[in-house]
Amino acid sequence: MLSRRNLLKSAAIAAAAVSGNVSLAQNGSQKFSLGYAPHPGMFKHSAGRDVLDQIRFSADQGFTAFEYNGLPGETPEMQEKIGNLLDQRGMQMGVFVAYASFDKPTFTRPDDASTAEIMTAMKSAVEIAQRVGATWCTVVPGSVDQQHPDSQWNRYGGRRLADGYQTANAIDMLRRCVDVIEKHDLVMVLEPLNWYANHGGVFLQQSDQAYALCRAVNSPSCKILFDLYHQQITEGNLIENIDACWSEIAYFQSGDNPGRKEPYTGEINYRGVFDHLRSKGYTGVIGMEHGNSVKGVEGEQKVIEAYRMADAGASGRPEN
Structure with a gap:
């Protein structure tokens, strides 16, 4: 989102580059070559429970972005503090969730109430993005249309819209969302989710x-x-699918499968995937939307080490 905050951030990063300090975090840790973004709670044992302290800790470890799905739940004052701190530490704001519905057909079979709810959420997202300097917000466009509470029940189930009509309705609703946010340079990113481990329907x-x-x-x-976690479960073939829809991708999230923990706890070749993103010139954010495989400070250090290992290939730097 184009704002005074982002202009100041660009100037600060440029100044740091001139001074030769852009590759180092404040405590001397080398910055990651890709924009991996921790989230609140990921480093709570190392940094404490305060979100601002967790941002500071993340920056000190070399992370250059931070994402916060639950940002709309913070007060406007706290949102401002988060945005200001990210500016001070030269970090990008990743996604926050502008709207998500998992069990109602709010996009595929919308009614007046769901339409009003979505429009209100998108207007609020613009205000939140302006406070924190965010470019992206997540939208999960509801469920498929199944048995509806207002449909008359029979032993074969109730009425259901055909898939083509559901898709057309979703497109119409997405266009209405765009009408709200596009003039503010805010990008809603649509997140496909898997049916098999997390979000059936x-x-x-x-x-x-x-x-x-x-x-x-x-x-x-x-x-x-x-x-990457969801798409590994749903369809696999990650690199070819990334290439096929590259022109429409604005944001990535990571998490290994099975388990949805940090890289190298499952089956995904994260060094290979991150190498590929690097080769394509990706400079955006990769949200670390996963849990830690080990509890406590030890587990938090394991997360950092996993991203260092994956990033070594992506950056062309040798492993430690």
């Missing part, structure tokens, strides 16, 4: 489906959040 599952929606909406403010 959601409308948006696959990367090609997200690609088709974004092409239909045809706006720079409607793009894809490609979550």
Whole structure:
């Protein structure tokens, strides 16, 4: 989002580059080559429970971004503090969740109430983004249309819209969202979610489906959040699918499978994936939307070490 805050941030980063300090975090730790973004709670044992202290700790470890799904739940004053601190530490704000519905067909079979709820959420997202200097916000566009509470029940189930009509309704609603946010340079990123381990019944599952929606909406403010964990479960073939919908991807999230923990706890070749993003010139954020495989300070250090190992390939630097 173009704002005074972002202009000041760009100037600060440029000044740091001139002085030769841009590659180092404040405590001397080398900055990561890609924009990995921790989230609140990931380093709570090392930094304490205060979100601002967790941002400071993340910056000290070399992270250059921070994401916060639950940011709308913070007060406007706290949102301002978060934005100011990110500026001071030269960090990017990652996604926050502007709107998410997992069990109601709010996009695929909207009614007046759900439409009003979505529009209110998008207007609020603009205000939040301005406070923290955010460019992206996450949208989860509801569930598929199944048995509806207002449909007459029979032993075969109730009425259900055909898939094509559901998709058309979703496109219409996404265009209404764009009408709210595009003039403010805010980008909603649509996140496909898996049905098999976490979110059975959601409308948006696959990367090609997200690609088709974004092409239909045809706006720079409607793009894809490609979550590597979810897409490994749903479809695999990560690198080829990333390439196929590259023009519509604005944001990535990470997490290994099975377990949804840090890299190298599951089956995904994260060094290979991050190398590929680097080779394509990706300079955006990679949200670390996963848990820690080990509890406590030890587990938090293990997360940092996992990203150092994965980043070594992506940066061309040798491993420690």
